[in-house]
Amino acid sequence: MPQQLVVVFDTNVLIPLILPASRSVGLFNRLHSAGHRVVLTEPIYDELIEKMLTRQRLRDWMKRTDDEIKQFLADLRTSCYLLPGNRQAHGAVPLYSNTHHRLLFRCTESVSRF
Numbered sequence: 001m002p003q004q005l006v007v008v009f010d011t012n013v014l015i016p017l018i019l020p021a022s023r024s025v026g027l028f029n030r031l032h033s034a035g036h037r038v039v040l041t042e043p044i045y046d047e048l049i050e051k052m053l054t055r056q057r058l059r060d061w062m063k064r065t066d067d068e069i070k071q072f073l074a075d076l077r078t079s080c081y082l083l084p085g086n087r088q089a090h091g092a093v094p095l096y097s098n099t100h101h102r103l104l105f106r107c108t109e110s111v112s113r114f
Contacts, residue, residue, distance in 0.1 A: 004036055005031070005036040006036070006037045006039055007039065009038065011051055015052060015062075018052075032079075039080060040081065041084075042084050045073075049073060
């Protein structure tokens, strides 16, 4: 079995999790089913709250009510490992494009090692 990955998503990957058909949901589910840990830090969570509740353009795109957004945020806290404070991610691989996103999909799907 491959080594367990610890994955930290930025808000641009976390926000689409509210939409069931998004690529982020597929990636999140594949990581979980492969036994990897998705980690959420307090600063990223705070940024997520701010963006999802206050940015009108984003709210228009999501088409979700305040209650739906708040429930999503509460659920996210329980479906990710929540780490307090700031953390330094050694060996981090930033995802700069959809190409990198697809590569991560393929690697987790094929149980490749990083």
